[in-house]
Amino acid sequence: MSETKYEYPQVKYTRLTFPPAQMQQRAQEFYAWMDTRRTVREFLPDPIPEGVLEHILLAASTAPSGAHKQPWSFCVVTNPDLKRQIREAAEKEEYESYNGRMPQDWLDDLAPLGTDWRKPFLETAPALIVVFRRAYEEVNGRKKNNYYVNESVGLACGFLLAAIHHAGLGALTHTPSPMNFLSSLLNRPENERPFLLIPVGYVPENCLVPDLKRKTLDDICFIYK
Numbered sequence: 134m135s136e137t138k139y140e141y142p143q144v145k146y147t148r149l150t151f152p153p154a155q156m157q158q159r160a161q162e163f164y165a166w167m168d169t170r171r172t173v174r175e176f177l178p179d180p181i182p183e184g185v186l187e188h189i190l191l192a193a194s195t196a197p198s199g200a201h202k203q204p205w206s207f208c209v210v211t212n213p214d215l216k217r218q219i220r221e222a223a224e225k226e227e228y229e230s231y232n233g234r235m236p237q238d239w240l241d242d243l244a245p246l247g248t249d250w251r252k253p254f255l256e257t258a259p260a261l262i263v264v265f266r267r268a269y270e271e272v273n274g275r276k277k278n279n280y281y282v283n284e285s286v287g288l289a290c291g292f293l294l295a296a297i298h299h300a301g302l303g304a305l306t307h308t309p310s311p312m313n314f315l316s317s318l319l320n321r322p323e324n325e326r327p328f329l330l331i332p333v334g335y336v337p338e339n340c341l342v343p344d345l346k347r348k349t350l351d352d353i354c355f356i357y358k
């Protein structure tokens with residue numbers, strides 16, 4: 134039998150498992166916790182304690198990625214002047230989008246959320262996490278494509294939002310469109326493309342969110358026995 138050669142040495146997997154009742158409890162508790170996550174559009178200006186965002190980003194970067202390329206960069210913007218420039222550029226694009234660029238169906242779907250072109254949270258939130266996807270890497274002067282970049286970065290952003298929630302902070306998944314202005318304002322290299330703009334911070338005590346209903350299990354799950 135030929136031996137398989139691995140580039141990485143093999144290490145023992147840290148295996149965690151639980152008896153069925155405990156497993157059920159853990160699954161239910163995790164769902165109940167995740168179900169309390171909401172997108173918020175208001176933030177307190179209070180700074181985030183030192184080290185918190187770093188661990189949130191490390192948690193995001195534990196996400197699986199195509200061929201383990203981890204094709205993401207996270208820029209953390211706390212500089213007030215830069216936040217103002219990002220707000221101004223985002224509002225300029227969003228004004229155009231809400232006033233002619235978005236088709237009526239899209240505007241109709243957004244109407245119940247009450248969003249518009251104004252984005253004050255881009256300045257009030259103490260930190261903006263700007264996520265970039267890395268389309269390729271430059272290796273020895275040669276362009277090497279990354280694989281499943283959107284899927285990988287999407288997963289990392291899911292982990293990121295869960296980590297933010299777990300830390301007791303709030304976030305908004307924001308997608309000003311188009312958002313090329315983020316590449317120039319943050320002076321990002323040619324291989325990076327903006328993916329999401331995520332204001333993060335403490336949530337005001339009386340913050341309101343739309344009373345959305347999530348799909349039921351029957352709506353989303355199809356079992357093949």
Ligand SMILES: Cc1cc2nc3c(=O)[nH]c(=O)nc-3n(C[C@H](O)[C@H](O)[C@H](O)COP(=O)(O)O)c2cc1C
Pocket residue numbers: 170171172173174246248305306307308309342345
């Ligand atoms: C890819 C993506 C883009 C989004 N873009 C925006 C946005 O630009 N502005 C905004 O206010 N909310 C945005 N949202 C937030 C959604 O409106 C929100 O997730 C949805 O209404 C469900 O609410 P929940 O996150 O509280 O469950 C976005 C969410 C996703 C996943």
